[in-house]
Every structure is written in structure tokens, then in C-alpha cells.
Amino acid sequence: MDSIQNRIIAFAKLGAFLGQFSIDKIKKIDNIEHNEIFFDGFLHQIKLAQEKNSWFTKDNILFSLNSLHKALTKNNLNKFTESFDSGIKSSKKVAIVMAGNIPLVGFHDFLSVLISGHSVLVKQSSSDKHLLPFLAKYLEYVEPLFKGKITFTEEKLTDFDAVIATGSDNTARYFEYYFKNKPNIIRKSRNSVAVITGKETEEDFVKLSDDVFQYFGLGCRSVSKLYVPKGYDFDTFFTGMYAKKDIIENAKYANNYDYNKAVYLMSLFDLLENGFLMIKEDESYASPIATIFYEYYDNETDLKIKLHQDKDKIQCIVAKNFIENEIAFGQTQHPELTDYADGVNTLEFLSTI
Known part of the structure; x- marks a missing residue:
């Protein structure tokens, strides 16, 4: 039966x-x-x-x-x-x-x-x-x-x-x-974002490198955008990302890195990069391969309101004691069966058809 x-x-x-x-x-x-x-x-x-x-x-x-x-x-x-x-x-x-x-x-x-x-x-x-x-x-x-x-x-x-x-x-x-x-x-x-407060350790960023680089950043649970406080120093962030330096040995990734870097430089955009990852200030959520966008925020309440308003564009929010339903550093690529894409309960939908 x-x-x-x-x-x-x-x-x-x-x-x-x-x-x-x-x-x-x-x-x-x-x-x-x-x-x-x-x-x-x-x-x-x-x-x-x-x-x-x-x-x-x-x-x-x-x-x-x-x-x-x-x-x-x-x-x-x-x-x-x-x-x-x-x-x-x-x-x-x-x-x-x-x-x-x-x-x-x-x-x-x-x-x-x-x-x-x-x-x-x-x-x-x-x-x-x-x-x-x-x-x-x-x-x-x-x-x-x-x-x-x-x-x-x-x-x-x-x-x-x-x-x-x-x-x-x-x-x-x-x-x-x-x-x-x-x-x-x-x-x-959809894309995923990380909220940086400035209190993160190098170990947090090593974990975040999994959220950024797993599947070359092509998944909707891959972090493609950072929110950082005004005047943030990216040194610790880059130190943590260095754990994934070998990704540049993948030819397809390397080609995308070189191409996107050339486009940005010709457009005279300000870039920070470390030989395998570029970060660029940009309001968009979806960043090209080998690139992470970042945006500065002034106060946490305004950022929480913005993230709530844009919830239809965001799959995961990675943070440390910042917002409800946040995901811990290093955990975006380990969803549970009950972590529905887009937050839509597929089983509920299937019980009503």
C-alpha cells in the first residue's frame, strides 16, 4: 500500500x-x-x-x-x-x-x-x-x-x-x-547578504568564505553582498577570505575574475581586490562571479528596515546577533529540509492543489 x-x-x-x-x-x-x-x-x-x-x-x-x-x-x-x-x-x-x-x-x-x-x-x-x-x-x-x-x-x-x-x-x-x-x-x-558590525573575528570571516565561495557563488544562498559600518576597514575580512585563495586555480573562475576586473578598471570604478576576489561599492544584490558588492550603513535600525523591505530579493541574511531569522557565519550552504526557497512552504502548497 x-x-x-x-x-x-x-x-x-x-x-x-x-x-x-x-x-x-x-x-x-x-x-x-x-x-x-x-x-x-x-x-x-x-x-x-x-x-x-x-x-x-x-x-x-x-x-x-x-x-x-x-x-x-x-x-x-x-x-x-x-x-x-x-x-x-x-x-x-x-x-x-x-x-x-x-x-x-x-x-x-x-x-x-x-x-x-x-x-x-x-x-x-x-x-x-x-x-x-x-x-x-x-x-x-x-x-x-x-x-x-x-x-x-x-x-x-x-x-x-x-x-x-x-x-x-x-x-x-x-x-x-x-x-x-x-x-x-x-x-x-534571490541573493544572500551578510551584515558586518565590525566586531567579527578572522574566524568568522573564514566561515563566511564558505558562504561566499561554495559553488563559486552561483547559488541563491551564496553571499553576494555585504553591509558594513561607515569607515569599515576590510583587512580582517580579506584575511578570512584568504582561506579560499585556491579558487583562482579554476580556469573558468579565473577567466571571470580577469574579465570583470578589466571591465571595472576601464570604467574607473574603485575596487579592493586580493588576487581572487574583488569588492565594489554597489547598491545591487546580485554581483558578478569573483565579486562581492558592499554598501555602508549609518544605523542598524535603518538597515533592518531596508532588509525587511527587500525581503523578496533576499534568500539568507548572515549575521551575528543582528536580526531575527539570521543565519550563522558559514552555514548558508547547509539548509534544513524545512528551509524553503523564498520562504514558501512547498508542502502546504501541494496539500491544497
Whole structure:
């Protein structure tokens, strides 16, 4: 019988399977179900994902898999679904249009649809199309009830009851028009910010370097903007960032760094840089690769008001005892299953369609 517990067990088995692929060591574990069919094949998919998209380095893919391994435990999945009304009236087909900025970025939506008992119709980004179909096959093996409930398509989406779509602000306008007659969640571009008070230690900034550089800064949870007090001295900040100096050895990152630096210098912008990261005073939230924007603030209350007013553009606020719902330094890339993108409760949405 199909029940939410069956689905939870299946995803927990997938989590255990993913635990074999860690940054420290890829190691086949004896008691993982269907390893003989899937282990070597998944190694091949990881290789293909790297070849297809040079932002998807082996370390970034393994970091993403490791995050899913930690999230997909029976305990976490039970907590994730505890408020969900498991008696959905009827199973619907939910289309998901996925982004491709970081490996498996659409997995949370995929999990939410399936664990809530619906069928999923997935349109992947061309830059991230190798990993998820393989993991979907694994799920079908450990829980045959998923067979027939998972479809991937490269065609125009047709025959679905609701949609979850993620894209840039421009594509979101198109999505809003195109999907206006269906229940939908449309996700736009978001960025993350860090609030610096001047009391931070070098160790805080070493942790912040994870929030800045993981996935080369391409995720919506990546910090792309700093708020700093008037007259702030960036020396300690740069000392902490130095922990990630080796990032410049990635050719694609280095090319972006050189290009953006040249553009800024030709435009006579004031820059501070350290050989692998530039910081530039700018009011925007979305900064180019290898760049962080910063803005000065005069008083904390005004900044809190501004951050509240711009909450639709901000995914995470990294800070230390500054604002409610802040995220600690070094923690933006370790979301819980209940940390919904855009703060929209996907499971709640899925229980109402």
C-alpha cells in the first residue's frame, strides 16, 4: 500500500546511497540496497555532469550529494512531513521547471512533490541533467510504487495540474503569464547578504568564505553582498577570505575574475581586490562571479528596515546577533529540509492543489 511512510523510507534509502559519495572519500558500502546496479553508474553520471558543465566541479557535486545525504534521514523526513496532511484528496501531476545554477538545485521540489503523494513531471535545465534522472531510477528500484510517477521531458510542458518553476526575474515574468491558469509557485532570482558590525573575528570571516565561495557563488544562498559600518576597514575580512585563495586555480573562475576586473578598471570604478576576489561599492544584490558588492550603513535600525523591505530579493541574511531569522557565519550552504526557497512552504502548497 502506498503511504507516506513508504515514501519516507525510500528517500531515506536514497540518502544512505548518497552517503557513499563524500568529498573526503568515495567508498562503496556493503549493505546499501541495489549498489551492484547503481554505484558504478552513478560515478559515471558524476563524471558526465562535470564534463557538461565546468562550474560543476567534482568537489561541488560531492558537496551537494553530501548535503542531501545529511538531509535525507528518516528522522529529518518525518520532521519535514509532520505538518503535512497525508490524506491528499487525489494524486495530481505537478510540473517542475528546474534551474541549473548548482548541482541538483531542484531536488527539494522533486522530493516535496513525490513525498506528498503526487506525480512529478520534470523539465530540467540543460546544464544539470545527468544526476537527477539516475537518482529517480534508484528511487523506483527501492520503492516500485514510484514507477509511473516520475517523468522527465525536454518538450513543452503539457498535461499537468500545478507547476513549480524557478528562473531569473525575466523568465519568471514569462512563467507567470504562461502558467497563470494553474496553481503555481514561481521563484525569481534571490541573493544572500551578510551584515558586518565590525566586531567579527578572522574566524568568522573564514566561515563566511564558505558562504561566499561554495559553488563559486552561483547559488541563491551564496553571499553576494555585504553591509558594513561607515569607515569599515576590510583587512580582517580579506584575511578570512584568504582561506579560499585556491579558487583562482579554476580556469573558468579565473577567466571571470580577469574579465570583470578589466571591465571595472576601464570604467574607473574603485575596487579592493586580493588576487581572487574583488569588492565594489554597489547598491545591487546580485554581483558578478569573483565579486562581492558592499554598501555602508549609518544605523542598524535603518538597515533592518531596508532588509525587511527587500525581503523578496533576499534568500539568507548572515549575521551575528543582528536580526531575527539570521543565519550563522558559514552555514548558508547547509539548509534544513524545512528551509524553503523564498520562504514558501512547498508542502502546504501541494496539500491544497
